Amino acid sequence: MVASRTVYTLKLKLPWHFHSLQNRIVVRAKARFHLTLSTVLTFLALNALFGLATANVRETEGHLENLQPLVVHPYCRCNEDICQPYVRGIVDITAVLRTAAGLPEGACVFNPAISRLAGNIFCVFARVYIARSTERRCIPGQLDRPPFMDAWNGTLANLLAVIRLRGGRQSGNVTASVLGHRYLKEFNYEDGRLFHDQRGRLFLYLSLPFGKYGGARASVNTVFRVLITCRRIPGPNKCDPHLGPPRLLRYDRSIAWDKNWVPWNGTNMMSYSHYGPFGPHSVFNWSTYRDPVPHARFYSKSNQTFFSAFSKTFGRLMHLSGGTPAILEASGTTYLAVGHMRVHPGCLHPESIPGLEKVLGTGIRVNCGHMLTLDSQVKGSIPFRTFMYRGPDGNMTKHYHVDYGLFLYRFIAAPPYTVTHISHGFLPPSEGHFGIIFPSGLERFGPFGEDYAIAYGDADQVARLMLLTQSDVEKLLIPLLLMEKRISGFSVCTLPFEDNVPALLRLPQRQ
Numbered sequence: 285m286v287a288s289r290t291v292y293t294l295k296l297k298l299p300w301h302f303h304s305l306q307n308r309i310v311v312r313a314k315a316r317f318h319l320t321l322s323t324v325l326t327f328l329a330l331n332a333l334f335g336l337a338t339a340n341v342r343e344t345e346g347h348l349e350n351l352q353p354l355v356v357h358p359y360c361r362c363n364e365d366i367c368q369p370y371v372r373g374i375v376d377i378t379a380v381l382r383t384a385a386g387l388p389e390g391a392c393v394f395n396p397a398i399s400r401l402a403g404n405i406f407c408v409f410a411r412v413y414i415a416r417s418t419e420r421r422c423i424p425g426q427l428d429r430p431p432f433m434d435a436w437n438g439t440l441a442n443l444l445a446v447i448r449l450r451g452g453r454q455s456g457n458v459t460a461s462v463l464g465h466r467y468l469k470e471f472n473y474e475d476g477r478l479f480h481d482q483r484g485r486l487f488l489y490l491s492l493p494f495g496k497y498g499g500a501r502a503s504v505n506t507v508f509r510v511l512i513t514c515r516r517i518p519g520p521n522k523c524d525p526h527l528g529p530p531r532l533l534r535y536d537r538s539i540a541w542d543k544n545w546v547p548w549n550g551t552n553m554m555s556y557s558h559y560g561p562f563g564p565h566s567v568f569n570w571s572t573y574r575d576p577v578p579h580a581r582f583y584s585k586s587n588q589t590f591f592s593a594f595s596k597t598f599g600r601l602m603h604l605s606g607g608t609p610a611i612l613e614a615s616g617t618t619y620l621a622v623g624h625m626r627v628h629p630g631c632l633h634p635e636s637i638p639g640l641e642k643v644l645g646t647g648i649r650v651n652c653g654h655m656l657t658l659d660s661q662v663k664g665s666i667p668f669r670t671f672m673y674r675g676p677d678g679n680m681t682k683h684y685h686v687d688y689g690l691f692l693y694r695f696i697a698a699p700p701y702t703v704t705h706i707s708h709g710f711l712p713p714s715e716g717h718f719g720i721i722f723p724s725g726l727e728r729f730g731p732f733g734e735d736y737a738i739a740y741g742d743a744d745q746v747a748r749l750m751l752l753t754q755s756d757v758e759k760l761l762i763p764l765l766l767m768e769k770r771i772s773g774f775s776v777c778t779l780p781f782e783d784n785v786p787a788l789l790r791l792p793q794r795q
């Protein structure tokens with residue numbers, strides 16, 4: 285069927301914002317396989333041969349390579365018309381939180397929610413994991429110790445803290461200090477989201493999971509008032525944050541995996557995140573968080589064809605879901621939020637499906653192009669499982685059974701709250717890659733609130749803030765209708781640091 289030892293070199297079309305004159309894009313399909321391969325492989329081989337595959341992106345620009353960490357997923361790049369968005373800095377708050385709470389050296393602190401209290405003082409809620417064996421604990425500058433690999437068999441807890449962030453992007457020196465904290469070890473609360481309600485009171489949204497991962501599992505969605513008392517005295521613990529009683533957010537048609545709802549900061553509204561397609565953009569109005577109104581149906585719904593087209597194109601290969609709360613943009617007429625996407629690793633890492641790398645090579649892909657022409661039954665039945673891949677340091681390393689990415693989206697602040705823009709998937713630069721990146725907070729940053737900070741957890745091990753400017757956000761956002769036209773090219777890439785980002789605002793060094 286296929287001639288052996290043939291090398292195909294094709295120039296491929298990448299989504300417009302990955303284009304770069306400096307990139308040489310080459311696909312080598314070293315076809316050396318037998319007719320005995322499974323149906324899946326036959327499909328994949330055909331895709332590769334007929335140019336449906338996506339590309340290996342090879343960096344050829346020397347100075348970029350020197351300044352950037354070696355990343356697993358290709359960088360987002362410029363084309364002739366528009367230059368790429370950048371990361372303006374990454375602030376790691378793992379160590380200050382861990383130290384302030386008196387947690388042992390190897391405690392993982394991750395998925396931080398964040399919301400401003402006043403000035404440069406913020407409230408943070410994060411997850412904590414402490415492996416029993418010291419050998420399995422987190423190591424700064426190294427992201428190969430996810431709790432998943434320890435079967436989540438250690439201590440699970442949460443940390444509620446009040447922090448101060450000093451400095452800004454311009455000064456090149458952002459430092460975090462902890463003004464007070466509370467260690468919550470009674471429950472495993474998973475990922476919280478912090479936001480202010482309509483009256484400016486601080487709340488924590490939480491999904492409380494019941495049951496086991498992979499088994500029968502359901503979430504109960506709740507909000508807790510966050511109460512903070514601070515004293516005007518010198519010394520460390522100035523502030524004492526604690527949680528009020530939970531309030532149930534009742535939606536009668538909740539499904540088992542129902543979480544990642546999206547609170548809108550400064551309101552009593554939330555978006556419901558439909559598991560898989562994300563849309564139709566469906567909205568709750570809880571009226572008040574003291575006594576939330578139960579919902580049997582949505583308060584408002586905006587059904588745009590993008591979401592059904594997304595679902596139809598990708599099926600189980602790609603899911604969009606909620607991430608951070610939404611915040612009002614400077615115009616006052618739109619909200620901005622960061623969602624998280626889950627991608628089948630077969631889309632991005634050929635190593636994840638046995639035999640696929642023989643057809644596609646081991647290069648990391650940027651989208652699911654090569655998988656899309658598979659028969660929908662085949663497409664729907666490819667299992668998700670962990671795999672080993674060769675990291676940038678040349679060593680074999682384990683990858684989670686899903687690839688996560690972040691995406692930005694914007695919706696109108698008036699009924700029916702139509703989503704107008706969405707970005708491709710993006711990843712922060714990282715010293716490791718396990719597959720898990722989770723966005724849990726979005727805040728304004730900088731003296732005039734002109735920048736954004738996305739709070740996220742990397743590999744379930746560290747708590748970080750990624751700094752972006754307003755213009756980076758604008759460059760990432762693409763009109764929803766335009767994205768719908770190019771839906772099969774929906775991609776994932778790594779944001780590079782801007783050249784002049786000082787070392788302090790880059791990644792922490794291995795210790």
Ligand SMILES: *[C@@H]1O[C@H](CO)[C@@H](O)[C@H](O)[C@H]1NC(C)=O
Nearest residue numbers: 416417433434435436437438
């Ligand atoms: C969890 O840790 C305990 C104590 O170290 C050990 O006995 C048990 O086998 C571990 N369970 C799993 C699933 O690793």
Ligand SMILES: *[C@@H]1O[C@H](CO)[C@@H](O)[C@H](O)[C@H]1NC(C)=O
Nearest residue numbers: 450451455456457458459788
């Ligand atoms: C960064 O700021 C902190 C205090 O905010 C200061 O102690 C430290 O020296 C500064 N570092 C640099 C490199 O300027």
Ligand SMILES: *[C@@H]1O[C@H](CO)[C@@H](O)[C@H](O)[C@H]1NC(C)=O
Nearest residue numbers: 480484549550611612727728
């Ligand atoms: C969140 O809402 C509060 C209360 O309305 C407001 O003071 C704050 O500026 C909002 N935060 C953002 C990032 O918009």
Ligand SMILES: *[C@@H]1O[C@H](CO)[C@@H](O)[C@H](O)[C@H]1NC(C)=O
Nearest residue numbers: 551552553569570571572577
């Ligand atoms: C939410 O519902 C309350 C009544 O329960 C209403 O007063 C309020 O205007 C609604 N909010 C929005 C944004 O529609």
Ligand SMILES: *[C@@H]1O[C@H](CO)[C@@H](O)[C@H](O)[C@H]1NC(C)=O
Nearest residue numbers: 563564587588589590592593
């Ligand atoms: C949304 O619209 C699509 C067609 O555009 C339709 O197939 C789907 O059923 C609608 N969903 C809802 C929840 O109304």
Ligand SMILES: *[C@@H]1O[C@H](CO)[C@@H](O)[C@H](O)[C@H]1NC(C)=O
Nearest residue numbers: 426428675676677678679680
């Ligand atoms: C790669 O693995 C070898 C053998 O385990 C180890 O000695 C080396 O330090 C590793 N390299 C990096 C960069 O981690």
